[in-house]
Amino acid sequence: MTLRAGREVVDEVSRACAAAYPEEACGLLLGPVPEDFDRLGREVRADRALALPNGWDSSAKTNRYAIDPRRLAEVERGLSGTGRGVVGFYHSHPDHPAWPSPFDLKMAWPCLSYWIVRVDAGAPLDGRSWQRTEDGRSFVEEEIVLEDS
Numbered sequence: 328m329t330l331r332a333g334r335e336v337v338d339e340v341s342r343a344c345a346a347a348y349p350e351e352a353c354g355l356l357l358g359p360v361p362e363d364f365d366r367l368g369r370e371v372r373a374d375r376a377l378a379l380p381n382g383w384d385s386s387a388k389t390n391r392y393a394i395d396p397r398r399l400a401e402v403e404r405g406l407s408g409t410g411r412g413v414v415g416f417y418h419s420h421p422d423h424p425a426w427p428s429p430f431d432l433k434m435a436w437p438c439l440s441y442w443i444v445r446v447d448a449g450a451p452l453d454g455r456s457w458q459r460t461e462d463g464r465s466f467v468e469e470e471i472v473l474e475d476s
């Protein structure tokens with residue numbers, strides 16, 4: 328399993344995660360949808376990051392995020408028929424490791440990449456990406472490959 332991302336996508340995700348601190352940032356990763364998207368071991372390439380507002384009420388935004396399903400549906404509708412789509416979500420973990428929480432697991436869909444960026448005291452650190460297993464019981468880490476674009 329691999330998530331490929333261009334330099335400007337990484338910069339955009341880092342910027343959004345730093346800007347949202349101490350709250351969690353969240354957004355979509357867009358790119359070409361591979362034919363084997365639902366195969367474990369697949370590779371996707373995010374060529375665009377789209378920041379979205381964290382939909383939780385302010386008290387909970389420091390440790391969880393919510394993406395408005397209407398916004399998500401809108402984006403998917405806009406891309407339908409283009410061969411592109413939502414290939415993953417990104418979000419930040421303010422002052423916490425880039426390790427998915429039980430809540431992240433509960434909310435996760437199969438196939439998508441879940442890119443988590445640790446943000447310590449406002450500075451984005453490492454990013455790690457995860458994919459939910461078919462049975463929904465755990466995440467498996469995938470490789471993030473940075474591409475020059």
Ligand SMILES: [Zn+2]
Binds near residue numbers: 427431
């Ligand atoms: Zn999380």
